[in-house]
Amino acid sequence: DGGITQSPKYLFRKEGQNVTLSCEQNLNHDAMYWYRQDPGQGLRLIYYSQIVNDFQKGDIAEGYSVSREKKESFPLTVTSAQKNPTAFYLCASSIDHRDYTQYFGPGTRLTVL
C-alpha cells in the first residue's frame, strides 16, 4: 500500500522540550513538505525538500528544523524556540518540485502543555 505515514497521531509535550515528528513516504516522491495548520488559518509552509540532502525554509521556519537523509523520510523537529508549537502538523509529498500536486499524510496533532 503506497502512501504517506506520520507518527504519532497525537503528541503531548511539556513546554521547553524539543519534539520530533515523523514523516515517511513510499511513493518514490522526490519532494516533501511540512505545513502547520491552526484553527481558522490556512496551511502554512514550514520547510520543504526538493531532493535528498537538500531542504529550504518555508514561510514560518523559525523554531523548526528538518533533515532529509533518505528519500523516504523527512522528520520535523519542533524546538523550544518555537513560541506557539501547539498545532496540527501535516507532511506532504509530490513527484518532484515541478509537479505541485501534493498528497498529504494523516497529520500529527501536537499539544504543548
Place this chain on the structure above:
Amino acid sequence: RKEVEQDPGPFNVPEGATVAFNCTYSNSASQSFFWYRQDCRKEPKLLMSVYSSGNEDGRFTAQLNRASQYISLLIRDSKLSDSATYLCAVRIYGGATNKLIFGTGTLLAVQP
C-alpha cells in the same frame, strides 16, 4: 491582502442543492490550481486540479478565470457526505519562488 482568499462560510445547503465556492488569488504569476477537501480533524485530500479550459469530475466542476484571478468549484446534487471544508491551493512559480499557497477553506454543511 492575502495571496489566496476564500469565503469561510459556513454554507448550509439542503441535500440535492447546487453550491458554488470561489477562491481569489492576487499573484498573476500563479500557474497551477487545485481544490482539496478536508474533513474535520483529518488531512486535506486532493479533490481535483483546475485546468484552464475547466474540468468536471462527476458532480464536481472546477473553473479558472485568469482575467479576474479566481477559481471556482461547483457541486451539483449535494450529498450529506459532501459536508467538509474545501481548500483552494494556488501554485506560484517564478524566480526564487516555487510554492503552493492555500486558502483558509470554505466550510460546507449539507443538511438532510
